[in-house]
Amino acid sequence: EVQLVESGGGLVQPGRSLRLSCAASGFTFDDYAMHWVRQAPGKGLEWVSGISWNSGSIGYADSVKGRFTISRDNAKNSLYLQMNSLRAEDTALYYCANPVRDYWGQGTLVTVSS
Amino acid sequence: DIQMTQSPSSLSASVGDRVTITCRASQGIRNDLGWYQQKPGKAPKRLIYAASSLQSGVPSRFSGSGSGTEFTLTISSLQPEDFATYYCLQHNSYPQTFGQGTKVEIK
Numbered sequence: 001e002v003q004l005v006e007s008g009g010g011l012v013q014p015g016r017s018l019r020l021s022c023a024a025s026g027f028t029f030d031d032y033a034m035h036w037v038r039q040a041p042g043k044g045l046e047w048v049s050g051i052s053w054n055s056g057s058i059g060y061a062d063s064v065k066g067r068f069t070i071s072r073d074n075a076k077n078s079l080y081l082q083m084n085s086l087r088a089e090d091t092a093l094y095y096c097a098n099p100v101r102d103y104w105g106q107g108t109l110v111t112v113s114s
Numbered sequence: 115d116i117q118m119t120q121s122p123s124s125l126s127a128s129v130g131d132r133v134t135i136t137c138r139a140s141q142g143i144r145n146d147l148g149w150y151q152q153k154p155g156k157a158p159k160r161l162i163y164a165a166s167s168l169q170s171g172v173p174s175r176f177s178g179s180g181s182g183t184e185f186t187l188t189i190s191s192l193q194p195e196d197f198a199t200y201y202c203l204q205h206n207s208y209p210q211t212f213g214q215g216t217k218v219e220i221k
Contacts, residue, residue: 035210044215045150045158045201050208059208062115095157099148100205102169104157 002026002103004096009108012086020108021080022096030074032101033057036081038080039107048094049081062066086112116140120213126221131216133189135216137202142182146206149178149187153198156158161200192218 008020020036035050049060049070058070069082079096093107117140127133130179137147145165150158160169162178175190189196197220202213 036210044199045152045203047203047210049214050210057208059210061209086121097157099150099158099160099203099210100163102160102163104120 002055004105006096006105006108008106009094009110011111013114015093016086016089017082017084018086018110019081020081020094020096020107020110023097024077026077027090027103029077030054032098034072034079035097035099036070037097037099038077038090038110039095040068040089040092041093046092052080053074061091083110088112115142115166115209116207116211118211120202120216122216123214124137124217124219126219127192127219128195129192131221133192133218135187135200135202137180137187137204137213138187139183139185139204139206143204143206145181146204147178147180147185148203148205149176150199150201150203151152153197153217158201175210176217189218 003025005023012018033052036048038046038048051058051070067085071080091112093109095107096105119138129134149162154167161172161176166178177188179186199215199217201215
């Protein structure tokens with residue numbers, strides 16, 4: 001059974017940093033690209049960032065480019081999202097996912113507020 | 115960047131109705147598109163992949179069509195469990211982009 005378990009969310013002040021983690025199991029993690037998708041309260045889905053299986057190809061949404069960094073550790077079956085210079089508009093539920101394979105975690109909530 | 119324009123943003127329909135949702139890409143994306151259903155408090159669930167292929171386990175009343183820039187999700191006979199929000203996602207190139215979503219409500 002595929003499992004993606006996010007952690008690292010919480011309440012953080014504007015301008016501060018947070019690092020999200022995602023632990024994967026139940027599939028061959030290093031065969032696949034992985035992504036972060038977020039959903040602000042009451043809003044739609046927003047693709048945030050993606051990374052290829054070998055970290056050779058990485059992409060970001062314009063809204064987070066230059067502030068967020070995606071990475072992965074295939075030896076640990078883990079995906080990460082380093083979020084710097086956080087803003088109120090980054091408040092959302094963050095999903096670790098491979099949408100093309102229909103793999104989704106349950107999400108970790110990030111709240112940016114003073 | 116590729117923009118995905120999804121319409122309508124919401125619709126009201128009755129059980130048994132035929133429902134059509136459209137996504138338009140700002141440039142060609144071949145068939146690199148999926149359709150997702152999301153219910154409140156739940157992660158999205160894929161219904162259609164490669165624009166027109168039905169995900170295993172998804173009822174056959176769901177279908178997808180299109181290629182290039184115009185894509186459609188059709189529910190042939192709306193059922194009570196289909197009231198949800200639907201999204202398209204293009205995965206042709208980075209940044210990947212979701213449509214704005216279509217909320218299907220009970221009339």
